Amino acid sequence: MSQIEIRDVAIEYKKPKSEESFVAIQGVSLSIEKGSFVTIVGSSGCGKSTLLLALAGLIECSRGSIRVEGKDVTGPGKDRAMVFQDASLLPWRSVHGNVRFALELQRWKRDDIDERAARFVRMVGLGNFADYHPHQLSGGMRQRVNIARALAVDPQVLLMDEPFGALDAQTREVMGDELLRIWERDKKTAVFVTHSIDEAIFLGDRVVVMGRNPGHIRDVVEIDLPRPRTAAMLDSPSFIEYRRKLRDYISADMQALHMVEDIA
Ligand SMILES: Nc1ncnc2c1ncn2[C@@H]1O[C@H](COP(=O)(O)OP(=O)(O)O)[C@@H](O)[C@H]1O
Ligand SMILES: [Mg+2]
Known part of the structure; x- marks a missing residue:
């Protein structure tokens, strides 16, 4: 059994000032091994933060279940720590x-x-x-x-929602290196949301690609690059191939979005 088991999770939000609800994510299943580094990418609004908040126990699943070490997540716990984009x-x-x-x-x-x-x-x-x-x-x-x-x-699990999102590119790289260094030493399980495809590949053992309408997992890409990761890998043929694949997913998602908007 994996440390984190996400099983067929759907999360609905109440629409403001209405009885209707909005399905933010649906049919999301994912297993995460202890000590692994999982990154999540996807266009804005596809439910990345929603999934992370559910893992943190800050919002409830409408359907499905999330288990950590075999126990249902029913609220925040000492086993999980969350880092948001803005340091509060x-x-x-x-x-x-x-x-x-x-x-x-x-x-x-x-x-x-x-x-x-x-x-x-x-x-x-x-x-x-x-x-x-x-x-x-x-x-x-x-x-x-x-x-x-x-x-x-x-914590057993470190949840990070675009933690470097507000930083300039250079600081971001330094922070990424440092995070990996700490993670390699401590071997916490890391779940890291980013909108940077390069960051997702550079940090992750696996990159989870999410799509929208409603939010779902499109693919999970295994990143077969040795550790420790180095800046030189950013130009390696396999890195370039991962980048191309992930970009294709996300641009297809954006095009689909524009088509929906054109019809509406
Ligand atoms: N508290 C909320 N109430 C209603 N809708 C929400 C709420 N939080 C997020 N949403 C909607 O759910 C969808 C997913 O949001 P979010 O998880 O923040 O996406 P991401 O982090 O991938 O940009 C979006 O359409 C967003 O508008
Ligand atoms: Mg978000």
């Missing part, structure tokens, strides 16, 4: 204080908290900035704090 740090707390806070919430032992927070601050390369406050940090540094906070509580 506490402005009045330092870098160290923000990571501490996550541990305090989970009632870690007082004696361990300081040391552990410091360790994870160092791990994301912010050792020299532990006493800085969020407004004194760049976007990339804030997102590092966000990741440190998620990792510090020692």
Whole structure:
């Protein structure tokens, strides 16, 4: 059995000011092995965030089931941590204080908290900035704090919804490298949503391609590139082939969308 079992999941949202509901995703099934890195791509609105929120236990499935370690997901849990696109740090707390806070919430032992927070601050390369406050940090540094906070509580599964989406291309690459380095050491299961096809290939063991109307899984592409991944691989023939395949899926989806809009 895989660590995460998503079985025939559908999620419906209530339409605002109406009795009708809107099917955001349907018939989604996916098994995720412990310690693997799964990335999810798909055009905007195809339900990537919806699926991740359901994995986090922040929204309920309308149909189907999600199990982690054989247990139904019925709400948020310590076994899963979520990183959103915008780091929502506490402005009045330092870098160290923000990571501490996550541990305090989970009632870690007082004696361990300081040391552990410091360790994870160092791990994301912010050792020299532990006493800085969020407004004194760049976007990339804030997102590092966000990741440190998620990792510090020692989740089994790390859920990331476009965590580098607000960063410039260069910072994004550095963060991707760093995330892989941490992941290779810690071997957490990672589920990572991105709109960057290159990022999805570079990070993932598998890339899940989602399509829309309603959101569903179109394909799961195994990425057969050795680890550690390096920048040189971005130009390798197999990387280029993965990129072409994934681009084709997404542009076909966009064309279908335009046709629907033309008819409507
Ligand atoms: N809280 C909500 N209420 C109603 N509709 C929603 C809600 N959240 C998302 N949706 C709709 O569900 C679909 C999927 O959204 P989302 O999961 O955010 O897509 P993605 O992350 O792939 O861009 C979209 O059409 C969106 O408008
Ligand atoms: Mg989204």
